[in-house]
Amino acid sequence: ASCSASGDPHYNTFDHRVHNFMGNCTYTLSKVCNVSERLPYFDVSTTNEHRGANTKVSYVKSVQVEVYGNQISLLKNKKVNVNGSRMNLPVFIEKKITIQSSGGYVLLETDFGLWVRYDGNHYAEVSVPSNYGGLLCGLCGNYNGDPNDDNIKPNGDIASDSTDLGQSWLVPENNTICSSGTEEQCDPVLESEAKSNIACGMITDPTGRIFKDCHTKVPPENFFENCVYDICFTDGQATSLCYGLQAYAESCINAGICIEWRNATLCPMPCPGGSIYKSCGTRCPSTCLNISAADSCSSLPVEGCFCKEGYVLSGDKCVPESSCGCMGESWFTSYPCTERCTCKANNTIVCTSWECGVREECSIQDGVLGCHSNGQATCQVAGDPHYFTFDGMIYTFVGTCTYTLVEVVNTNSVIPITILGKNEDRGLRGGTYLKEVYIDVYGVRITLQKSQGILLNNERVYTPVENRLRGVSIRNIGRFIVVETDFGVIVKYDGNHHLEITLPQSYFSKIHGMCGNFNDNREDDLSLPNGTLVSVSQFGNSWKVEEDSDEGCLSDLREDDVPPCTAENKPVIESQCNVLKSDKFKACHNLVKPEDFIQICIYDMCQYDGMKSTLCNIVQVYVDTCRNHGITIKWRNSTFCPLPCPPHSHYTDCVSTCPSTCNDIFASSLCEKTEECTEGCECDNNYVLSNGQCVPLSNCGCRDDDNNYYSAGETWITPHCTKRCQCQKNGVIKCKSYSCDSKETCVINNGKHKCNPTGFGKCRIMGDPHYMTFDGLVHHFQGKYTYILAQTIPDLPDTLTQFSIEGMNYPLRGRRYITYLKEVLVNVYNHTVRFRQKKELVLDGVRVRPPAHPHEGIHIYQSTTRIYLKTDFGLYLSFDGNQNADIKLANTYRNRVEGLCGDFDGRYRNDFRKPDGVWVKDVNVFGESWKVPLKRTTSRLRRDVNSKDESEEEPDPGLFQGCNENQLGQENRTSRCQILTDSNGPFIKCHSTVSPDFYFTSCLFDMCVEGDEDATLCRSLEEYVLACQQQGVSMESWRQQTVCGISCPANSNYNSCMSACPASCNDLTSPSECESPCVEGCECLPGYVLSGFDCVPYKQCGCTYLNKYYEIGEIFTTDDCSQRCQCTESSTVSCSNIVCGSDEICGISNYSHGCYRSGPCMPNPCKNDGVCSETTNSTSLRFYCECSELYTGPNCEAEKIGNKTI
Incomplete structure (x- = not known):
């Protein structure tokens, strides 16, 4: 017979009576009360605990078993202690006791038929043979077949209720304050939801497909009531439903009925690498010690994660059979920790002498014998960058190379580890910040990148990283990525500016680097390895790591640490930084002096001329330092440094150090470090972390056999x-x-x-409009609608990414038959990117400012002259917001694209193909065939063999459509365009690299059509210069030799060779990461940076939220209409949660997300940029579409041709 404790917790006795008791101490579950000499004695107790802030309920924290004189503890997270010492599974004790991993449980079995199992979370179960009937006592009852007497207290009295019974079986412990829980009323709405057939009602539903087959064997009513109870008193947590369903499913399995009840959306059980989930697997899995155990197993099945074919259990992890015995684990053999052994390859054990450090002692902690530190020290790097050494010295160093932060110099009795920091300029020289952190440990390099990317030996990995690298875990906790080792080193990086390195005392006086030497003497922290004291800049430069530094990185050449303030800004900045002296931070002043932080705050704010985000950064560091000293300060508000949290999460000043993730949905409830926390965003109820994003359980991702995690x-x-x-x-x-x-x-x-292309092709569209295809054909199609410029072919191999690029043409002012490229539309990765006139950007229907990053593979950014789109598969596009566009495409797409830019097969003569594959000679027939929406027929195969005529006949490029041959000839004789081809002109040095012919012809045509205007001439010259510069040809002085002077907007100057990726408020480091050659343009003056297309002072920089940029003061609604936010002066947004009204829908109107009243114009019924307005007749609201001059019809769906409509 079996008895279980599950949920919060419910005790289901051997005789099937249920007690609900929420005590949070240790209680006797079952023990032998009527001791018999013929039967072995045992005592099983459970220790319960409250989890999180909810004290209404408690859960099983551990199970203690006393048997054969052994004290065995089954602990959370499937850890096991035997007589006080931590043990790896499986454990065998005198051939009488076996403890092993069994599906989702740790299972203890004895030779006399007792078995006890615990899932390391909430479910504990005891099973005893029938010969113990009537001999037992405890919360599991006496096992006499009568449920009515399962409420007897140790003194023989009958308990008045479950609480009285539970308290009577308390196991006394020192210094423990116990509570018994309280009976409360359930919220009626929540109770109704809990009882529904999509929640606990699944257990009792007689028509349900999941559990009905078990009803006759295991009555479901008690389990149903327990499930409803748990959901009520955990405020509807999804995990409580899972606990309730699991308890019933386990009882069914014990009754011989296997149930497939979990799925991708209902309580999924994620399995680590090398294992798969089974609802009914073997209770005796194969292990390194018994590879054929499963073959001889006769016990009932069990659910959980089971090793794949070819894998067996080593401890609690599945490893290939060939890896058995080599666990990489180290341990101390005996007190006083003078010998440390490590399991090596080929089942060999290597032992070395060891000695505990000066500040360590040999002791058992958490069941593990080892050299345990009695303290730790922290080094920090923050802001621009300021270094706080382990010994408490603070200095500022602005080199932009890679430097050693921590290196172990005395490896005697400590694990070697090296930590490096790479710095970068952010927007201006001297404005230097931490860009990447390198951690070399256990023969592996871990790279923590800006914006929280993680590499393991240069390969991208995603959090949580557990069981991938023995002894190291990497997780998201609050604002930080946290790397934690099994020897006490912790590295936290926020992916922006703040790094914390914590070392245990075992490293005392055994390290050096920019974090100092950790010897409790701050006076010698600026010493070189030979002991010489030097200046800050000499000290920092001496720790440069050549092989990890970028070419051209800069040393710190400053002669002093004086903040770069001006007489005007210093008083204002000092008063702002003095906020740290205010009462808000008073509780911490005695522990962490604010003066040092005020000085570095002044330094950073002066560097960026009062940019508020630098103030927030340093205040944040001060608050974090206070928290490390045990002081929590509530300091943020909606106007002072708000910390926005993305949808499905909320801000808290105490995020659990073990947040629940897709890898472990119960992690926060199983956390062993309940006293530690950090500020940041925490997932809402029923959401868990997946690669740093809060997702519902149904959207959790996958794990491969190497324990790499991937998002769904x-x-x-x-x-x-x-x-x-x-x-x-x-x-x-x-x-x-x-x-x-x-x-x-x-x-x-x-x-x-990735497969990297070895070359690229280019398609150019310029002027009125002129096309140069990927294969070099020049044509002059003048269509006035929207056309496919380039798109992937229908039968594209699935190794390539699909995309389409459309060009919207529009008639030139007063020229009905001459058009120009007005807009470009890109469809890629399920996003729609629209480049409009004046460099306006519309992303998925919403007007946004560049830069934008809507997908991992899409980056949209700006210069003063163009807007750019870059993908990760070799598609690049730029548009000048006027009429010129360039498309650059990897040669992996050769012969795999179509449209006005041709088929990119290396032959220009066959570029005039229609969508049905037919070749035509006439440019207008060709062009109109690519009008959107496409009308594709299958009259012949797209790619059949070219006919002889087709391959030798020149297509007609349509040059004389708007300007006849005589007019063009006349233009050619007198045109100022000839400066492009002039052998003595300013462009001669580029002729051998980029032929000017296309640009010259385009210039002639445009000057002929539009008149001899300076602007028309200069547009063609600028396009040629851009093409030259993109090929690396410098073109400095051409403007001085032409009429093409340039007028730059406010706060910028012309530069003939500026970065093609200029710094912006959203990305201050863009120039240092730019791979493109320099281009000409208007460059922001020193102290100014791009905000959209305007050069603004740093302190006027706006906010980036959910990969979009907003200007200060801008108010917006998130895509899902769950938040309304405003960009504050501190460059962070302040958000409040919203819900659309009952008569509103979440949608897009006037290029903005929001809650809009549903009506005739919502969603917008007008096509082709028609403007919708509402009209009223006597009976109803109607809509009216105001169409552009090219379209007509009720929805602007019909094209106008002359005065006719088609």
Whole structure:
């Protein structure tokens, strides 16, 4: 018979009576009360605990078993202690007791038929053989077949209720304050939801497909009531439903009925690498010590994660059979920790002498014998960058190379670890910040990147990283990525400016680097390894790591640490930084002096001329330092440094150090560090972390056999580019064979494997409009609608990414038959990007300011002259917001695209193909065939063999449509365009690199059509210069030799060779990461930076939120209409939660997200940029579309041709 404790907790006795008791101490579950010499004695107790802030309920924290004189503890997270010492599974004690991993449980079995199991979370179960009937006592009852007497207290009295019974079986412990819980009323709405057939009602539903087959064997009513109870008193947490369903499913399995009850959306059980989920697996899994155990198992099945074929259990992890015995684990053999052994390859054990450090002692902690520190020290890097050493010294160093922060110099009795920091300029010289952190440990390099990217040996990984690297975990906690080792080193980086390195006392006097030497003497922290004291800049420069530094990085050449303030800004900045002296921070003043932080705040704010975000950064560091000293300060508000939290999360000043993730949905409730926390965003109820994003359980991702985590829907290429895999919504990884073709090489780029193109093709559209296709054909199609410029072919190999680019043409002012490119529309990665006139950007229907990053593979950014789109598969596009566009495409797309830019097959004569594959000679027939929406017929195969006529006949490019041959000839003789081809002109040095012919012809045509205007001439010259500069040809002085002077907007100057990726408020480091050659343009003056297309002082920089940029004061609604936010002066947004009204819908109107009243114009019925307005007749509201001059009809759906409509 079995008895269980589950949920919060419910005790289901051997005789099937249920007690609900929420005490939070240790209680006797079952023990032998009528001791018999013929039967072995045992005593099983459970320790309960409250989890989080909810004290209404408690859960099983551990199970203690006393048997055969042994004290055995089954602990949370499936850890086991035997007689006080931590043990790896499986454990065998005198051939009488076996403890092993069994599905989702740790199972203890004895030779006399007792078994006890615990899932390391909430479910504990005891099973005893029938010969113990009537001999037992405890919360599990006496096992005599009568449920009516299962409420007897130790003194023999009958308990008045479950609480009285539970308290009577308390196991006394020292210094423990116990509460018994209280009976409360459930909210009627929540209770109704809990009882529904999509919640606890699944258990009792007689028509339900899940549990009905078990009803006759295990009555479901008690389990149903327990489930409803748990949901009520945990405020509807999804995990409580899972606990309730699991308890019933386990009872069904014990009754011999297997139930497939979990799925991708209902309580999924994520399994670590090398294992798969089974609802009914073997209770005796194969292990390294018994590889064939499963074959001889006769016990009932159990649910959980089970090793895949070829894998067996080593401890609680599945490893290939060939890896058995080599666990990489180290341990001390005996007190006083003078010998440390490590399990090596080939089942060998290597032991070395060891000695505990000066500040350590040999002791048992959490069941583990070892050298345990009695304290720790922290080094910090923050702001521009300021270094706080382990010994408490503070200094500022602004070199932009890679430097050693911590290096172990005395490896005697400590694990070697090296930590490096790479710095970068952010917008101006001297404005230097931490860009990347490198951690070298256990033979592996971990890279923590800006914006919280993570690389492991240069390969991209996603949080949580657990069981991938023995002894190291990497997680998201609040604002930080946290790397934690099993020897006490903790590294926290916020992906922006703040790094914390915590070392245990075992490293005392055993390290050096920019964090100092950790010897409790701050006076010698600026010493070189030879002991010489030097200046800050000499000290910092001496720690440069050549092999990890970028070419051209800069040393710190300052002669002093004086803040770069001006007489005007210093008083204002000092008063702002003095906020740290205010009463808000008073509680911490005695522990952490604010004066040092005020000085570095002044330094950073002066550097960026009062930019508020620098103030927030340093106040944040001060608050974090206070928290490390045990002081929590509530300091943020809606106007002072608000910390916005993305949808499905909320701000808290105490985020759990073990947040629940897709990898472990119960992590926060199983946290062993309940006293530690940090500020940041925490997922809402029923959401968990997946790669730093809060997602519902149904959107959790996948784990591969190497324990790499991938988000749902994510695709990736495996090492050597041999497979392309996708994580499907059901948590299953699907892979297809993959390879790079002859035009590609397999490389690793920013942590991801990819096939890199070896070359590119270009299509240019300029002027009125003139096209140069990928294959070099020049044509002059003058269509006035929207056309496909380039798109992937229908039968595209699935190794390539689909995209389409449309060009919207429009008639030139007063010229009905001459058009120009007015807009460009890009569809890629399920996003729609629209480049409009005056460099306006519309993303998925919403007007936004660049830069924008809507998808991992899409980056949209700006210069003063153009707006750019860059993808990760080799598509680049730029538009000048006027009439000129460039498309650059990887040669992997050769012969795999179509449209007005041709088929990119290397032959220009066949570029005039229609969508049905037919070649035509006439440019207008060709062009109109690509009008959107496409009318594709299948009259012949797209790619059949070219006919002889077709391949030799020149297509008609349509040059004389708006300007006849005589007019063009006349223009040619007198035109100022000839400066482009002049052998003595300013462009001669580029002729051998970029032929001027296309630009000259375009210039002639446009000057002929539009008149001899300076602006028309200069537009063509500028396009040629841009093409030259993109090929690396410098073009400094051409404007002085032409009429093309340039007038720059406010706060900028003309530069003939400025970065093609200028710094912006959203990305101050853009120039240092730019791969493109310099271009000409208007460059922001020193002290100014791009905000959209305007140069503003740093302190006027706006906010970036959910990958979009907003100006100060701007108010906006998030895409899902869950938040209304405003960009504050501190460059962060302040958000409040909103819900659309009952008569509103979440949608887009006038290019903005929001809650809009549903009506005739919502959603917008007008096509082709028609403007919708509401009209009223006697009976109803109607809409009216005001159409542009090219369209007509009720919805602007019909094209006008002359005065006729088609």
